[in-house]
Amino acid sequence: MTVMTTANSMVQLSVAPAMRGRVMALYMAVFMGGTPLGSPMIGWIGSAWGPRWTIMVGSLATGLAVLGAMLYLMRSQDVHVRYQRRPRPRFTLIRGELSEPVPQVAN
Numbered sequence: 001m002t003v004m005t006t007a008n009s010m011v012q013l014s015v016a017p018a019m020r021g022r023v024m025a026l027y028m029a030v031f032m033g034g035t036p037l038g039s040p041m042i043g044w045i046g047s048a049w050g051p052r053w054t055i056m057v058g059s060l061a062t063g064l065a066v067l068g069a070m071l072y073l074m075r076s077q078d079v080h081v082r083y084q085r086r087p088r089p090r091f092t093l094i095r096g097e098l099s100e101p102v103p104q105v106a107n
Contacts, residue, residue: 008027015023038061046054073079082092 011023011027012020042054042058045057074081078096080094082094084090084092
């Protein structure tokens with residue numbers, strides 16, 4: 001419930017007030033429109049293989065959707081991720097070019 005409320009609020013707050021109704025209509029159509037497609041498949045998996053498999057398949061589908069959205073946003077926003085192991089492990093997001101610009105040498 002917390003995730004659904006947060007996603008709903010984020011969509012509403014990130015849209016211009018004049019477009020909010022239209023965007024929320026599309027958001028709800030996508031959000032609720034996926035239920036008739038996914039529910040029969042998850043129900044069949046549950047009846048064929050048991051409830052543990054439904055949770056695993058749902059988790060994998062969610063993970064793949066998040067990964068796909070992340071890759072799309074990284075490419076469209078030109079964001080790169082740099083991993084640094086020392087002094088302690090951390091990820092750094094870099095917007096724009098990944099490497100430092102090469103200084104020009106005058107001849």
